[in-house]
Amino acid sequence: MIKVSSERDLRLDLFRGIALWLIFLDHIPSNAVSWITIRNYGFSDATEIFVFISGYTAAFVYGRAMQQHGFIVASARVLKRAWQIYVAHVFLFAIYFAEIAYVAHSFDNPLYTEEMGVLDFLKNPDVTILQALLLKFKPVNMDVLPLYIVLLLGFAPILWLLLRSPSLALVTSAGLYTLMWIFEWNFQAYPSGTWVFNPYAWQLLFVFGAWCALGGAQRLSRWLNSPVVLGLAAAYLVFAFGIAMTWYFPRLSAFVPKFVGELIYPIDKTNLDVLRILHFLSLAVITVRFVPQDWPALKSRISWPAIVCGQHSLETFCLGVFLSFAGHFVFTEVSNRILTQIIVSLMGILIMVAAAALVSWYKKVERQGPGPRPPTTKPGYAGGDA
Amino acid sequence: MTGRLAFLLTLLMLAMLEQIWPANSENLAEHPAECRVAENLIVPNFPLAQVAHAIAAKQLNILVIGAGSSQLPGPNGGKNAYPARLQQALADKLPGVDIRLTTDAKSKRTAAEMVKVLPQLVASLKPALVVWQTGTADAIQAIDPDQFSQALGRGINIARSAGADVVLVNPQYSPRTESMIALGTYAENMRWVALQHDVPIFDRYSVMQLWADLGTFDFNATTKKLDIAERVHDCIGRLLADQVIIAAKESEPQPEIGR
Numbered sequence: 001m002i003k004v005s006s007e008r009d010l011r012l013d014l015f016r017g018i019a020l021w022l023i024f025l026d027h028i029p030s031n032a033v034s035w036i037t038i039r040n041y042g043f044s045d046a047t048e049i050f051v052f053i054s055g056y057t058a059a060f061v062y063g064r065a066m067q068q069h070g071f072i073v074a075s076a077r078v079l080k081r082a083w084q085i086y087v088a089h090v091f092l093f094a095i096y097f098a099e100i101a102y103v104a105h106s107f108d109n110p111l112y113t114e115e116m117g118v119l120d121f122l123k124n125p126d127v128t129i130l131q132a133l134l135l136k137f138k139p140v141n142m143d144v145l146p147l148y149i150v151l152l153l154g155f156a157p158i159l160w161l162l163l164r165s166p167s168l169a170l171v172t173s174a175g176l177y178t179l180m181w182i183f184e185w186n187f188q189a190y191p192s193g194t195w196v197f198n199p200y201a202w203q204l205l206f207v208f209g210a211w212c213a214l215g216g217a218q219r220l221s222r223w224l225n226s227p228v229v230l231g232l233a234a235a236y237l238v239f240a241f242g243i244a245m246t247w248y249f250p251r252l253s254a255f256v257p258k259f260v261g262e263l264i265y266p267i268d269k270t271n272l273d274v275l276r277i278l279h280f281l282s283l284a285v286i287t288v289r290f291v292p293q294d295w296p297a298l299k300s301r302i303s304w305p306a307i308v309c310g311q312h313s314l315e316t317f318c319l320g321v322f323l324s325f326a327g328h329f330v331f332t333e334v335s336n337r338i339l340t341q342i343i344v345s346l347m348g349i350l351i352m353v354a355a356a357a358l359v360s361w362y363k364k365v366e367r368q369g370p371g372p373r374p375p376t377t378k379p380g381y382a383g384g385d386a
Numbered sequence: 387m388t389g390r391l392a393f394l395l396t397l398l399m400l401a402m403l404e405q406i407w408p409a410n411s412e413n414l415a416e417h418p419a420e421c422r423v424a425e426n427l428i429v430p431n432f433p434l435a436q437v438a439h440a441i442a443a444k445q446l447n448i449l450v451i452g453a454g455s456s457q458l459p460g461p462n463g464g465k466n467a468y469p470a471r472l473q474q475a476l477a478d479k480l481p482g483v484d485i486r487l488t489t490d491a492k493s494k495r496t497a498a499e500m501v502k503v504l505p506q507l508v509a510s511l512k513p514a515l516v517v518w519q520t521g522t523a524d525a526i527q528a529i530d531p532d533q534f535s536q537a538l539g540r541g542i543n544i545a546r547s548a549g550a551d552v553v554l555v556n557p558q559y560s561p562r563t564e565s566m567i568a569l570g571t572y573a574e575n576m577r578w579v580a581l582q583h584d585v586p587i588f589d590r591y592s593v594m595q596l597w598a599d600l601g602t603f604d605f606n607a608t609t610k611k612l613d614i615a616e617r618v619h620d621c622i623g624r625l626l627a628d629q630v631i632i633a634a635k636e637s638e639p640q641p642e643i644g645r
Contacts, residue, residue, distance in 0.1 A: 114454025
């Protein structure tokens with residue numbers, strides 16, 4: 001049986017917190033500040049970081065629960081978490097619905113008669129709301145939580161396997177990923193098409209995160225410290241950066257040989273393209289190398305805002321989605337000057353930090369608090385959620 | 387999708403290059419300033435051989451196939467929408483060439499739906515150029531991006547095998563509906579398909595995003611009036627005409643770094 005480490009790695013919280021901020025910035029359409037986010041400089045983006053770290057922390061929290069309390073109890077906890085996320089998703093959908101109903105009512109412009117067709121679904125809310133509850137109808141940028149729900153629903157058996165035979169679990173996951181590519185498996189969406197984040201594909205990163213949490217990271221440490229791997233990772237990041245520059249300066253694409261373009265494009269986000277995985281892994285290799293687990297700054301005040309967000313990721317993520325709706329609303333209704341965009345972005349991150357701090361404080365009070373109420377939080381819980 | 391700052395930097399860089407290499411854009415100079423701010427986004431990266439032949443033969447047939455954003459409402463909609471403006475701009479630039487343009491625009495049509503009617507249209511009209519505007523309806527219906535790309539590829543092949551060049555026109559940039567329609571994804575998709583098939587694309591999405599960023603046009607305005615919509619279509623028609631003419635002049639693809 002694999003031993004689950006008892007100390008929570010603060011780096012995970014730090015980078016998950018940062019990923020949540022980046023997702024927020026990227027989700028405000030036409031936001032100048034999203035220029036700073038990593039998706040503009042390479043193939044992968046904050047979603048990879050979020051999914052990987054979520055897998056890591058899920059294994060960390062529920063792996064211990066499974067060892068101490070058995071399969072049934074741990075599975076029940078995982079399913080309870082999935083239910084919480086489902087409720088959060090439906091809540092966000094209600095807010096989205098309110099926003100677009102408002103836009104439908106107030107917007108008129110002869111240039112956009114075609115685009116207004118998107119509001120047609122308001123005419124049959126019966127079908128739309130039902131499809132949303134089934135996670136088939138998902139508004140733009142509301143695809144991450146449904147993915148997370150599906151990943152958690154399937155997590156208990158894979159965790160059981162990870163605790164017994166980590167390698168077999170990882171091979172199973174990679175096998176599913178391969179079968180997905182061969183048979184083009186994906187979940188159906190409404191009104192047409194498939195899920196934007198294919199769960200059959202993205203599970204690989206989630207399971208890989210879980211595998212790393214259950215001793216995989218230690219097994220990889222020899223590779224991670226090799227200068228060859230570091231050099232390859234750095235070279236790949238430079239290559240991805242060069243390619244990314246051609247997206248913004250089309251004239252630069254003249255320097256990209258045609259066969260390279262044919263080889264790499266399209267870089268498939270839905271099915272988690274191998275190029276994206278490699279880019280994420282390269283980033284991870286470089287990060288692990290230069291940010292050690294005992295990095296003093298992890299305990300300092302500078303990294304606290306990101307860490308607290310990362311420790312309460314569900315709350316912060318949902319708030320981020322809501323704030324990105326609100327931010328877009330400000331851009332269209334009030335002003336979309338660059339200064340407004342910077343202020344809205346900063347305010348959004350501040351609100352996320354403040355809310356995470358509040359949740360953190362409340363959970364602490366609830367756990368310590370005297371009184372008749374028993375502690376409801378998970379035992380074996382080391383300062384953060386899964 | 388892409389950051390505004392990146393666009394502004396592109397513009398700045400191109401403006402600087404423009405200083406170093408005085409442009410061959412004398413034919414662009416006559417456009418209204420509001421159109422010209424976006425002229426650097428017109429990249430004639432692939433030649434239009436059939437169009438060049440047709441111009442030489444003084445007879446240019448064009449088919450514009452599209453959806454709702456190729457139309458304007460109102461009694462003068464047909465006259466002021468970009469297909470008619472394109473025809474006018476081409477006629478001004480190509481004196482002596484007989485330019486016939488047919489528009490087949492119907493609201494809410496996806497790329498795959500247009501592919502179905504395309505063979506018949508190219509067979510009866512025998513165009514030297516097919517201007518294909520699409521993407522918006524696909525984005526609204528969230529058509530699988532792969533199927534969308536495949537439909538584009540099929541359409542391009544149909545037009546080509548009927549002896550026509552193709553120019554793609556991607557969706558309009560629409561800030562109000564950005565949190566509802568993933569237009570950027572489909573606009574981007576069309577850029578790649580164009581590249582793969584060696585077809586020029588009129589990047590309407592980027593052009594309009596640039597106009598929005600620079601404040602040239604206010605796309606957030608709530609209005610029933612047609613004045614802005616007409617000016618936007620006029621600029622699109624003019625810029626599209628430039629792209630067609632420049633691409634027709636090129637005998638082979640030349641990376642034009644800093645023209």
